[in-house]
Amino acid sequence: MPAEYVLLEHYLDRIEPELEDKIGVYLRGIQGDYETNPGGWPLFHGGKFDMSASVKAYFALKCIGDDVNAPHMVKAREVILAHGGAARTNVFTRIQLALFGAVPWEACPVMPVELVLMPDWFPITMRKVSYWSRTVMTPLLVLMANKPLARNPRNIRIDELFVVPPEHVTDWIRGPYKSPWGHFFKYLDMLLRRVERFFPKSSRARAIEKAQAFIKERLNGDDGLGAIYPAMANTVMMYDMLGYAPEHPDFAIAWASVRKLLVVKDDRAYCQPCFSPVWDTGLAGHALAEAGAPIGAACDWLLERQVLDVVGDWATNTPGTRPGGWAFQYNNPHYPDVDDTAVVGMLLHRAGDAKYAEAISRAREWIVGMQSTNGAWGAFDINNDRQYLNHIPFADHGALLDPPTEDVTARCISFLAQLGNAEDKAAISRGVAYLRKTQMPDGSWFGRW
Known part of the structure; x- marks a missing residue:
C-alpha cells in the first residue's frame, strides 16, 4: 500500500516530497534480506519474495528519487529479474503499469465495463464476485475502458525490470488453464480483445454512467468506497480521468478517504489498507x-x-x-x-x-x-x-x-x-x-x- 500510494501521487501529479521521503524510509526498512526473499518485498513482514509487491516498491522508490545503482535498488532489481521480471506481476499490478505506460494494455485481460449492465442470469456479473472485488473493480473497469495515462511528471520508467522488453512479451495472459474453464476463458479473452472496439458507444456510456452511480451511492464520506484502499484509489483515478476538478465534492471526498489511511511519524510513513x-x-x-x-x-x-x-x-x-x-x-x-x-x-x-x-x-x-x-x-x-x-x-x-x-x-x-x-x-x-x-x-x- 505505501508503494501504491506513491504511485497514485505520481499518477495525479500531487507529489509531496517530504511525505514520500518518509514512505521511502519505510519501504527500504521492510525490504527483504533473508533466504526466501533476498532483496525483494513480501506481502507481509518476514514473508517470501513477492513479484508484484517488489515491482511496485522498486517503482515507488525510483519515483521518490532513489538511484537505480544504489545497493538496495540493485539487489531488488536482481531478484526481480531472477524471478522472470516485471512481466510476471499479477493482473492488478499490470493494470497499474499500463496506466503508467510501462506495459501495453495487451498485458491486461479484457474486462469490459459493460459487465455492470449484465442481468443476474448472465454468468459474469458484478453481483457474482465478492464485495471487495466489486468495489475495486467498478472504478477500475471505467479506467480500463478509457485507458488514461498517468501524468508521471518525472517520466519515471522501469524498463530495466523486464527480461524481455514489454512490447515483445507474447504470453501476458496466463492462468489456471489446466481446467476446461481456464481454456474457455482464455479464448474468450482473445475474442473480446478483437471485438471490444466494436461495442456500441451508447452501451459503453450507459455502463460508465451506471458504474459512477454505484460508486456515488457507496462513496461513504471520508471512510471511502468499500472502506478499503484499492477501491478508494481507483475511485480517485476514475474521477480524475472523467475530468472532475480536484475541488469537486466527490473527487475531494474520495481523495480525503485515501489520505485518511496514511500513518505519518517523525521519521517514516506508510499507508494502511483499511481500519479495523x-x-x-x-x-x-x-x-x-x-x-x-x-x-x-x-x-x-x-x-x-x-x-x-x-x-x-x-x-x-x-x-x-x-x-x-x-x-x-x-x-x-x-x-x-x-x-x-x-x-x-x-x-x-x-x-x-x-x-x-x-x-x-x-x-x-x-x-x-x-x-x-x-x-x-x-x-x-x-x-x-x-x-x-x-x-x-x-x-x-x-x-x-x-x-x-x-x-x-x-x-x-x-x-x-x-x-x-x-x-x-x-x-x-x-x-x-x-x-x-x-x-x-x-x-x-x-x-x-
Missing part, C-alpha cells in the same frame, strides 16, 4: 472478559456501530432479512460481515446486560439470514461461490470470490450455540454438517480469515 477497530475491540473485549476485567465501555462503543438501517449489497440473495451486522472495515455500512458480527455478538452476550438484548437479537437474525445453501457462511455474501469465475484471466490473484469457509462458519455456529435459542437448532445442525464434511484427513480445517 471493530474486530480489534471485539477480540480485545473477549480477552478482557477472560481476565475478569470490565468490558462495558468496549461493549457500549461497539453497540453504537451496529449497522441497522443500511440494506447493503448482501441483501440481494436474502430478501426480507433485516440488517444487523458489524463491519470489519471501519464505517463501512454497505458491507458488514458475519465474522465480526459473531465475535461482537458473543461479547455483548457475555456482558450479560439487558441493554444489549435487541442488538444481539438483530445480530442473530442477520447471521441466520446470511447462511448459504450448503449450510456454511461466507464473510460478506451468501452463496458467493461460483468457482468458474476463479478461472478468468483477471482472477489470477485468487481472491475474486467470497465462498463459505470453515473458520467463518465455526464462529457463526459458536455465536448461535452460545445464545442457545431453540429455533436456531436447524441452522446450527446444517453448519455442523458442513464442518464434518470438510474436515481434512489430518483432523484440521481450512481457514481463510
Whole structure:
C-alpha cells in the first residue's frame, strides 16, 4: 500500500516530497534480506519474495528519487529479474503499469465495463464476485475502458525490470488453464480483445454512467468506497480521468478517504489498507472478559456501530432479512460481515446486560439470514461461490470470490450455540454438517480469515 500510494501521487501529479521521503524510509526498512526473499518485498513482514509487491516498491522508490545503482535498488532489481521480471506481476499490478505506460494494455485481460449492465442470469456479473472485488473493480473497469495515462511528471520508467522488453512479451495472459474453464476463458479473452472496439458507444456510456452511480451511492464520506484502499484509489483515478476538478465534492471526498489511511511519524510513513477497530475491540473485549476485567465501555462503543438501517449489497440473495451486522472495515455500512458480527455478538452476550438484548437479537437474525445453501457462511455474501469465475484471466490473484469457509462458519455456529435459542437448532445442525464434511484427513480445517 505505501508503494501504491506513491504511485497514485505520481499518477495525479500531487507529489509531496517530504511525505514520500518518509514512505521511502519505510519501504527500504521492510525490504527483504533473508533466504526466501533476498532483496525483494513480501506481502507481509518476514514473508517470501513477492513479484508484484517488489515491482511496485522498486517503482515507488525510483519515483521518490532513489538511484537505480544504489545497493538496495540493485539487489531488488536482481531478484526481480531472477524471478522472470516485471512481466510476471499479477493482473492488478499490470493494470497499474499500463496506466503508467510501462506495459501495453495487451498485458491486461479484457474486462469490459459493460459487465455492470449484465442481468443476474448472465454468468459474469458484478453481483457474482465478492464485495471487495466489486468495489475495486467498478472504478477500475471505467479506467480500463478509457485507458488514461498517468501524468508521471518525472517520466519515471522501469524498463530495466523486464527480461524481455514489454512490447515483445507474447504470453501476458496466463492462468489456471489446466481446467476446461481456464481454456474457455482464455479464448474468450482473445475474442473480446478483437471485438471490444466494436461495442456500441451508447452501451459503453450507459455502463460508465451506471458504474459512477454505484460508486456515488457507496462513496461513504471520508471512510471511502468499500472502506478499503484499492477501491478508494481507483475511485480517485476514475474521477480524475472523467475530468472532475480536484475541488469537486466527490473527487475531494474520495481523495480525503485515501489520505485518511496514511500513518505519518517523525521519521517514516506508510499507508494502511483499511481500519479495523471493530474486530480489534471485539477480540480485545473477549480477552478482557477472560481476565475478569470490565468490558462495558468496549461493549457500549461497539453497540453504537451496529449497522441497522443500511440494506447493503448482501441483501440481494436474502430478501426480507433485516440488517444487523458489524463491519470489519471501519464505517463501512454497505458491507458488514458475519465474522465480526459473531465475535461482537458473543461479547455483548457475555456482558450479560439487558441493554444489549435487541442488538444481539438483530445480530442473530442477520447471521441466520446470511447462511448459504450448503449450510456454511461466507464473510460478506451468501452463496458467493461460483468457482468458474476463479478461472478468468483477471482472477489470477485468487481472491475474486467470497465462498463459505470453515473458520467463518465455526464462529457463526459458536455465536448461535452460545445464545442457545431453540429455533436456531436447524441452522446450527446444517453448519455442523458442513464442518464434518470438510474436515481434512489430518483432523484440521481450512481457514481463510
